[in-house]
Amino acid sequence: QSALTQPPSASGSPGQSVSISCTGTSSDVGGFNYVSWYQHHPGKAPKLMIYEVSKRPSGVPDRFSGSKSGNTASLTVSGLQAEDEAEYYCSSHAGNNNFVVLGGGTKLTVL
Amino acid sequence: QVQLQQSGPGLVKPSQTLSLTCAISGDSVSSKSAAWNWIRQSPSRGLEWLGRTYYRSKWYYDYALSVQSRLIINADTSKNQFSLQLNSVTPEDTAVYFCAAGRFGSFDSWGQGTLVTVSS
Numbered sequence: 001q002s003a004l005t006q007p008p009s010a011s012g013s014p015g016q017s018v019s020i021s022c023t024g025t026s027s028d029v030g031g032f033n034y035v036s037w038y039q040h041h042p043g044k045a046p047k048l049m050i051y052e053v054s055k056r057p058s059g060v061p062d063r064f065s066g067s068k069s070g071n072t073a074s075l076t077v078s079g080l081q082a083e084d085e086a087e088y089y090c091s092s093h094a095g096n097n098n099f100v101v102l103g104g105g106t107k108l109t110v111l
Numbered sequence: 112q113v114q115l116q117q118s119g120p121g122l123v124k125p126s127q128t129l130s131l132t133c134a135i136s137g138d139s140v141s142s143k144s145a146a147w148n149w150i151r152q153s154p155s156r157g158l159e160w161l162g163r164t165y166y167r168s169k170w171y172y173d174y175a176l177s178v179q180s181r182l183i184i185n186a187d188t189s190k191n192q193f194s195l196q197l198n199s200v201t202p203e204d205t206a207v208y209f210c211a212a213g214r215f216g217s218f219d220s221w222g223q224g225t226l227v228t229v230s231s
Contacts, residue, residue: 038218051219091217
């Protein structure tokens with residue numbers, strides 16, 4: 001069982017927006033501004049899409065945005081495109097000698 | 112731009128030791144601003160962070176609670192690489208293993224991944 005809770009699936013039509021949640025505790029998501037999001041296509045290495053809750057690495061489209069409220073972080077994908085279909089994982093820095101915790105992943109389907 | 116190149120066997124027998132190496136280019140394993148991680152991915156468990164090493168005037172090694180009794184991560188400054196040794200493996204350890212660079216749960220460079228199957 002993953003430390004962070006994500007919905008197993010999400011979906012949207014091309015052009016729509018979809019949000020994926022990531023719920024933790026005050027010892028991880030709620031306690032630090034170190035939430036990251038990864039896009040994972042099968043057979044490839046995961047790709048960092050968001051770090052420090054809402055920052056985008058160079059080259060990541062601004063259609064991807066992140067936010068946090070309390071113990072729950074969210075990834076929003078606007079203007080859905082076919083290539084956005086992938087598994088998305090959240091991660092967080094954690095205290096109490098857990099160091100790094102990850103979510104179970106959300107399969108995003110573009111209808 | 113940091114690049115990570117993994118090497119190691121893809122098949123390990125149960126009860127034996129899984130060993131992988133990650134060679135670093137574009138940075139130093141002893142950089143005081145970097146951390147070097149091992150992560151695995153399996154259909155049943157998703158992504159799982161296993162552990163990391165980093166240098167801040169001395170070497171630090173942090174391990175996930177789920178594997179800390181079986182996992183050793185080492186850094187080799189002469190070869191600018193780090194390694195993973197997972198002891199007493201079972202079929203549950205079958206996964207794609209990745210090395211990754213990054214701190215505070217943010218991994219911005221990844222190795223290519225190694226599928227490791229535990230089977231006799």
